[in-house]
Amino acid sequence: MALKERLRTWKRLFCWLILLALGLLGLLQHGLSIVRHLETLIPMGVCPSARMALLRDNFTGLLNPWARPDVLTCTSWGAPIIWDSTFNPAVAQQKALQQNFTIGLTVFAVGRYLEKYLARFLETAEQHFMVGQRVVYYVFTERPAAVPRVALAPGRRLRVERVAREPRWQDVSMQRMRTLHEALGGQLGREAHFVLCMDVDQHFRGAFGPEVLAESVAQLHAWHYHWPRWLLPYERDVRSTAALALGEGDFYYHAAVFGGSVAALRGLTAHCARNLRRDRERGLEARWHDESHLNKFFWLHKPAKVLSPEFCWSPEIGRRAEIRQPRLLWAPKEYALLRD
Structure with missing residues (x-):
């Protein structure tokens, strides 16, 4: 487990260094727009499954964070991040x-x-x-x-x-x-x-x-x-x-x-x-x-x-x-x- 965790950490660090290098290169050669495209490669994070099951509030009822696996749907303190398809507007x-x-x-x-x-x-x-x-x-x-x-x-x-x-x-x-x-x-x-x-x-x-x-x-x-x-x-x-x-x-x-x-x-x-x-x-x-x-x-x-x-x-x-x-x-x- 410890070895897997170290490999995962090094992999994340390597990805960050590549993105930084590409971003600086793009900024120098093509201006800000290319950096804007590159930043979409930076992961937003994933809401833990245990926390997703508890996401609800007084206005939307039970939320559906699983509908948006492409984005972060909760905060570290358990608040929902509201995206399209994670709530029922009629409710x-x-x-x-x-x-x-x-x-x-x-x-x-x-x-x-x-x-x-x-x-x-x-x-x-x-x-x-x-x-x-x-x-x-x-x-x-x-x-x-x-x-x-x-x-x-x-x-x-x-x-x-x-x-x-x-x-x-x-x-x-x-x-x-x-x-x-x-x-x-x-x-x-x-x-x-x-x-x-x-x-x-x-x-x-x-x-x-x-x-x-x-x-x-x-x-x-x-x-x-x-x-x-x-x-x-x-x-x-x-x-x-x-x-x-x-x-x-x-x-x-x-x-x-x-x-x-x-x-x-x-x-x-x-x-x-x-x-x-x-x-x-x-x-x-x-x-x-x-x-x-x-x-x-x-x-x-x-x-x-x-x-x-x-x-x-x-x-x-x-x-x-x-x-x-x-x-x-x-x-x-x-x-x-x-x-x-």
């Missing part, structure tokens, strides 16, 4: 209806992002987000009068909250956590049972239903879900409250989608807002702003459910065999036009 829909939930969806549309993205975000949300459920949209903007009128289905409401215009886009990103914390302690927290927080520069492409709900929900980042942990873009400056040391972290989570119960989100936003403020007082700014702090929070407080990249996909990456049904798509990034 999730019925369970949410039985519990009479109201689901909140928050989005910030500040500056030119409002005209560029908000209408399509809301229109496609009406087509795909929690269809048949009670939903309340919260749009945070400095220009409430400019929010487009979108026809809403029965049981769905749109609320607009005014926020101050920040001088830099980085400040908009970092103030989001404080604003969300205040909203969750107010009307949003009183009328919603679960809340999803999303970026506005994306649009819905497929069903985004109650299967995503849990006490706390994190989203795997589409650009980093194959990467080994030591390559993930965590904050490494030890002076920052968002810093993770080498060897820390589980996955790299995308701040474009996160959520959970009102109570859990109050804790998350309080943690991030507090640490963002502490960093600012010391003249520090984490590498990826509120996303860096979000990743630190989920390292300390493991999410109850993780969404696969199918739930927030970047078309720029191209086609991937494991991405069977993208639910939410990134819009093309036009930072030069949209950020002052």
